[in-house]
Amino acid sequence: MYAQCGGVQSVEICDMETVDFDMNSIPDGIINLYDEIGLTAEPGDVWTSTGSESATAVLNATTGEVRLWSLNNASSQYEFTLSSTSCAPDPRVTVDFTLGPYAGKATTTGFFSVCDLNDDCNGDIEIDIDLFETLEIREQEAPPHLNGTWTYTGSLSASDYRLEGSNFGGTVPYTPSDGSPVDSQDYTFTYTVDQQGLCVSESVDVSITLVRPPFAGYASNYNICATSIDTSWDRVINLNDDEYLNQENLDGSWRYQIDDDNFISISNQINLKEYVDDFLNSSEYMPGFGCHSFDFTYRVESRSAICFDDNATVSFTIFEDLKEFQQLNPPEEICTASDTRTSLDLYSLLEFQPGFEYQNPDDENEIVFWSFESGPAGAGDLGLNLFLNNTEISQRHRGTISLQNVTPGRYEYRYSVVSDTLCSGYRDQTLYGSNFCVPQISKGNPCGSISAPVIIDILDFDYAGEDTTLNFCITDTTGDVSLVSLLQDNGNTIDAGIWTETDTGVVVNDMFSFPDSVDDPLSFSFTYTSDNGTTCIDTAILQFTIYPEANAGNGADVSVCSDDLTITLFDLLIDNPDPTGVWFGPFGYTSPDHLGVFDMNDVTLPILGPGEYVYVVASNAGCPESDRTSVFISIEDPVEIGQDVNETFCIQDGSINLYSLLDRETVRTGMFQDTENTGALTTEGLVDFTLLPNPDNLVNPIYNFRYVVSNNIPCDESSLNVAIQIIDLPEPNVPDQEFCILDAKHLDDIEVDVLNYNWYTSLESDMPVIDNPILLDNQVFYITNVDADNCESDRVAVAINILNMGERFSNGELCTLDFQDGVSPDGNNQNDVFELVKEELGEAYNIPEAFPDFELKIFNRYGNTVYEGTINTEKFRGESNVSIRLGDDLPSGTYFYIFTPNFENNLPIQGSFYLSR
Structure with a gap:
């Protein structure tokens, strides 16, 4: 059921760099062990690396894929074991795997060039290189194996280089004056990876x-x-002297830096004063430049394209000498009585030469200092040190002192610019002012320091008293008073001085005469100035107001109408009341000001009610008595009247009594007024529609009338408006009607030129025609125009004339009908029957309705009757309905018909048609 277990197979890959697993013509170095040994994967298979050379990291245990390019060494010691549940505990197969050597590729150019410096530049250079860096490592290419051997293949002796594994060390001798333009040394090496199994060794040269x-x-x-340029630097110097440049290569050249981007070539012999003079005479120079650097650069060009040029710059920084400064108009006199400042910046008292204002830069380099020199015994430095110790360095040049509670006397301070703390660099006016260099190195400024004293006199002052504000009542002021006696003095003695009007400066006497009376508050302001001859004076302002006694004025009794409760109570008072009081009234009313405003149209205000409203004026400053008066409000109600009326009437109504339009709550004691002078209104309130004018020929004009009822004072008359609209519709334009009896027209078939209308059977009829009767000869109907309010126009008579067949219309057309010329009972709904309801040229002919007593006979070509029909007979559809051939399907052919109307003078119609099957 399964393959044989425990077998051993061998696989050898010599050229891993050409392996293309996915067959896309791009090598990838991937193999599949199943493919290599011809096995098929089975459930439960697991691949493991079991040889002395581990390949676990590059083996996919499930798929059997091996990434050869990730194996560092070429070896015949790789082994892979395939375990399977079907062969347990024995392996399914063991694969002895040999990976052939690959030495890699040298860099693209064939040379690995190095430019490095790790020794002093006037001695030999020694460099360490890992030779594997000379082999290319690229994506999608196989890397070299690491278990090869590096050997030197050049002609140098072993003492001229060092080779330890892949680490190479070499030296380049320095030959400063042998005439050689390039100092370099070439080395060649071979990297060899030994043979593995049947895979031959590989080498690469670098x-x-x-x-x-x-x-x-x-x-x-x-x-x-x-200051030392003229005395010490007006001479020629050699920039190559060791004093200026040391240990340089001898094949360089000098150039002078004009600005950040531009240089000019120069010799090594220069006179520094000439360069300084050129700068002082250029547009770049400005007073307060602080310092300026003159840079001379020695440049040695590279001996190879792989090395960079080297530069060394000899810099001469010229520091501007400090310029004298001093206090402006010493001493500074300060009178603490009149000077409202709480502190003073001593720096603001200094005068500098233009362009030379010395301050601290915004960093840790303090270059200016304040010091306290002398002052009144025991007075101290007015807080100078306190301010300096709690202020950032960049702001300490302000030299702030306190002017609060100071002891009168002379104080002397000193402002010093200490040049030893200035250092070389470049000028940045934005950050550091116009005269300082940004710190670059620790060397000090070679120019001397400078300082200047600042003297302040704190003056004592004459006492003028305290600012005083007073109020007087006119009843308490009589005769004359000394203004000085009115000043507050806090127990101190007020010194001699003069009085002036505060606003105008006009001098006035100390004795002031009070007025006998005042109507309004009367204010005065005087300034007292004490001066004993020094520059320190004192002032005090005396302000007082003389008030009249409170005056609420006199009130009145006022009646108002309840339909106009808008009033201002203050306007009702007489005798010049003070505008400082408040109103109190019924229902807890208190005014927000002296006006007492009521406005029935303003929902934010209270409603005026009847009763007593009291105006109270509080006592003025200095006057103890208040005053009050009253206004009594009574409210009269007008006659209640209804709302305006708007009604619409038809012209056929004839007239209307306007009193009938008033609501039931409106009294009938008033009169109607013809406000538009129509002449159609009677004293009884009747409006005759026939008398109403319409000079502008308005459509449905509107007429306005006014109903007026008298009221008691102070109420105006009560009134309302009545507007009536008279609807007079135009008559419809419908001519007499003429129809053919075959049309069987109904009343609704008559064309009408108005949208809404009614038909009547007579001029006197009350009920319009609501059905749709068929029209008969010699009838007369009456039509009216109707609007949405059911107003009608005058009735217009419309006569009906019905023409019999064979008669002609007034335009000459004949009232007749041609029946269809064919019948085809094939079930396609076209001419299936001999139709008596016909559509011709947009006209419908309903013959059975026009001639309900008609008779129809159909004959064959032999004159035999095959169909007889009336209004109650089924239509002819190609079948006989006579007794001889009842129900027979008639054959195709020509048939003849006679249609007899049986109505008045209408003649029979005969013709033929073709029956098609």
């Missing part, structure tokens, strides 16, 4: 070129104060 990189040397940097 070449390595070591190239010595260029070295531009070690450059020096110099910080120079601008």
